[in-house]
Amino acid sequence: MTTTAPRFGWYGDDFTGATDTLAVLAQAGLRSMLFMGVPSAQALVAAGPLDAIGIAGAARAMAPDAMRVELTGVGQFFRQIAPTVLHYKVCSTFDSAPHVGNIACAIQTLHPSVDNRWVPILGGQPSLGRYCAFSNLFAAAGTGGAVYRIDRHPTMHRHPVTPMAEADLRVHLAQQGLQGITALHYPLYEADTGQNAATLRNALGTLLDNGPADLPDLPFMPTLLDLTSADQLASVGRLLWQQAQRARLLAVGPSSVAQALIAHWGAHASHPTPALAPSTGPVFAWAGSLSPITAAQVQAAASYQHIPVDAQRLGTDAAYAQATQRAICAGLQQGCHVLAYTGPTNGAPAPSSGASAAVAPASAALVAGVVQAQADNGTPLGRIGIAGGDTSSHAVQALQLWGLSYKTTVCPGVTLSSAHSSDPSRHGLELMLKGGQMGGTDLFERLLGAG
Known part of the structure; x- marks a missing residue:
């Protein structure tokens, strides 16, 4: 072939x-x-x-x-x-x-x-x-x-x-x-x-x-x-x-x-799905999905530092976006896993469709900014996770990757991929993308790998 x-x-x-x-x-x-x-x-x-x-x-x-x-x-x-x-x-x-x-x-x-x-x-x-x-x-x-x-x-x-x-x-x-x-x-x-x-x-x-x-x-x-x-x-x-x-x-x-x-x-896997290895450094997760399933996953992510983000301000207030990026990077540089999220996690109504559409490109710019800032600081990220279909699409484009290959499965319907990029700081980055309806409540904990 x-x-x-x-x-x-x-x-x-x-x-x-x-x-x-x-x-x-x-x-x-x-x-x-x-x-x-x-x-x-x-x-x-x-x-x-x-x-x-x-x-x-x-x-x-x-x-x-x-x-x-x-x-x-x-x-x-x-x-x-x-x-x-x-x-x-x-x-x-x-x-x-x-x-x-x-x-x-x-x-x-x-x-x-x-x-x-x-x-x-x-x-x-x-x-x-x-x-x-x-x-x-x-x-x-x-x-x-x-x-x-x-x-x-x-x-x-x-x-x-x-x-x-x-x-x-x-x-x-x-x-x-x-x-x-x-x-x-x-x-x-x-x-x-x-x-x-x-x-x-x-x-x-x-x-x-x-x-x-x-x-x-x-x-x-x-x-x-x-x-x-x-x-x-x-x-x-x-x-x-x-x-x-x-x-x-x-x-x-x-x-x-x-x-x-x-x-x-009649095709079968040539070898069992590899186990998800423990992350070698801090993991950054971004939840741009408005799904109640994602909200429950955010609430259950006890191993992360949580940073709530105002979706509307993110796309309209440059100073706020920069401050949010600095807060995320500060947590990562202290060795913490960081989970930033834009959707409600307490059962409150989701933002309007206009707000949900606007958050994806703003989220993508922030994710790419965090990845670049960590590389510039000499502490490049090894694994990130993104929740939300539109958010994931925009974020991967903003990261300027040319391809993804399969690494392992986090849970049914949720894949951990290996990034291919001409930028050495992004080549090999482990990337989890998940739709709003995918994954169990412990998804973000699973992303960290077996301890």
Whole structure:
């Protein structure tokens, strides 16, 4: 496998989700690298031969016009290197809207980079407590938490930017402009074994042959696939791979797209996931997420010095931002682990959507400033953690890294990556990125490693 013919390519619509897919692929023994944007020829050479090539982006937080600009270049790159499967990686909760993170817009922009008319959309990821049955999405509230239909989920139904008001993903995506969505529901998968192993393939063939009667000229055919159990992954993966062998395929969904293909390939990790080693110095964590799950994680982080941050002042008051950076660095230089956070931790209402959108770039500038200040002081950081999808995307861009490779898993859905940078003070930095819904209450304590 070479960088000119990878088996799998993916674009993550935010950085946290992109690292989850990186972990899934690396744990299965695939040579994988996640690039911070379309990679240059020099970056591809530096990465070496790869089985899977990923690009981390921020399309989830973009308006459609900006998404088209971003994804047109991504599509051109993947058209050139021609992965057998191209995966548009979305959040496992599918939170998106017509005006921001529009998944229909992403499919329309990326589909010209492949040759297969069929576009499978996987609607669940059981490993993270995400389940799709008869096209309706269900999600656990936190790791191991109670499972809710997504439009009744305590966090996602009132997300400050993309609230989920519809559980049927066919309807949800149609509202974003995706036409002609068909579905293959999970009872078909139960029959797709032994002598009946062609059940799914035959059902798909019927869909492709007939198509939506009222939309005969669609350039592609999207099909939503249920996923309620890890036992179904191999059947789904077989269906995807069979179609990809006919013509290069665009698939949409969370990391279960990669999990399904790996289950079909029979790939297994070449060695157990390495244990998370204790940090060799102070750890800096930044929580820009407004999720109640992140708030509970902040409260439980007893080993850290806590620094609350006023999100609105951070982006508008330069003196306040500088004072906050100095306070964080002072704690780190005293040998303390430091956790700075912007969201409420006492059950208070989250800031407005405008405030939450503004905090991400301001947070990113502060994180990059702390990292640089520590390097300038001769005490470069070895490990940092960032909570919040948009915050993570902006922060990694501000750190000017060109790539991330897999190091280990902190907990399901949360990866510790190793940074690749032309700046020696940032190359090798251990970086944890996590979405607001990911991780157990002890996540930040886990980040410190075994004592």
